[in-house]
Amino acid sequence: MGNIKKIAVRAGHNFRATGARGLIDETVEDRKVKDSVIKYLKKAGYDVLDVTPGDCDVNTDLSYGVNKAENFGADLFLSIHFDKCYDSYEGSLGHACWVYKEGTESYGIAKKIVNKVCEEVGFKNRGVKINPSLYELRKTSMSAIIIETCFCEATEDVKIYKEKGFDLIGKSIATGIAGSIIDTSNNVASEDNDKTNKKLWEISIKGKEVKSLQNELNKQFNAKIVVDGFFGDSTLNECIIVKKGARGNITRLIQQRLINRGYSSVGKADGIFGDNTEKAIKRLQECFDLSIDGIVGRNTWKCLYGLDKGKF
Ligand SMILES: [Zn+2]
Known part of the structure; x- marks a missing residue:
């Protein structure tokens, strides 16, 4: 201690x-x-x-x-x-x-x-x-x-x-x-x-991580988002529902976001949406008073990317 x-x-x-x-x-x-x-x-x-x-x-x-x-x-x-x-x-x-x-x-x-x-x-x-x-x-x-x-x-x-x-x-x-x-x-x-731990938030919320998500949504779902590294409504509207069993780069980005948001129990960002990822999502949902279903839908995307500011 x-x-x-x-x-x-x-x-x-x-x-x-x-x-x-x-x-x-x-x-x-x-x-x-x-x-x-x-x-x-x-x-x-x-x-x-x-x-x-x-x-x-x-x-x-x-x-x-x-x-x-x-x-x-x-x-x-x-x-x-x-x-x-x-x-x-x-x-x-x-x-x-x-x-x-x-x-x-x-x-x-x-x-x-x-x-x-x-x-x-x-x-x-x-x-x-x-x-x-x-x-x-x-x-x-x-x-x-x-x-x-x-x-x-x-x-x-x-x-x-x-x-x-x-x-x-x-x-x-x-x-x-x-x-x-x-x-x-x-x-x-x-x-x-x-x-040693407090630097991730501001660096990651704008820029690279968001660009990777925008690129991925464009590539996989032909979303046509402007890749500007800014997580606003136009990105949010294109975010897909992700849940247990999913695999791939979007899951990997969700896991990275969980780690950067402080939910380190997710473990490694390995791109596999398993039990630990589901548990970490449920924990995030619990923290932000969302319904606790372990599924990454619109409100959960918002909390992952920090559009929950003001709760204080
Ligand atoms: Zn207060």
Whole structure:
């Protein structure tokens, strides 16, 4: 396990570039959770810096915390949020964390946070989700985790949040992290340093990989796409449905995309759509709340090529 000593923590959004609003206000509540996380991390002996920005526009909001964390030399970056998906929701949606990639130090720590919070607080466990397109996950050189405490519009989530309180949530997050440092056993996370791993996203999303896909669709299906390396609607409209049993270059490109999106459990990009590829596609679909059928259709193509930005 990485030797984590310095932790940068921020609350998401600010009062000019505000977060979600439902039954509770994200920007108000995430600051309470953040303060509690910092309090307990300090008690656990960490060197902690609050990198929450003041009121500013959305671009400054994102870069401020990341830059502060970099200058501080943080080993771990935490960004604390509340989620929102619907106008209103009757019931529970739950707690989750987002990280850059599977099998990393961030992933291992996030898993411990999610499990601890859900165990102690009682939120539904949505697990650890993968998304390398999120600014704070791709721009930080250290391990980084976005924590989605619960959903502000879900009646059951808000009820639990109010009953159990931000202090217990902050304590559980800190305990998840502190515990992960004592427990160094059999964690895939230790193999893989996040610092070496964050370059693939931006290079691959435009350019070569997309050109290869466009060329392949033109060659195999006479799609007549302009080969410009830009994955937009004209490419998306020509994407075929791909599922288990498929073989060839399009499958290979899908596998490469999965690897670059952080779903390393797909294994090698060998052009054979087998069990591992199907499993990785299902995992992607789970992360982006798509129907989980393991089939690469229109929405899955969109998520593979990063047209899911904005989910934050
Ligand atoms: Zn947020």
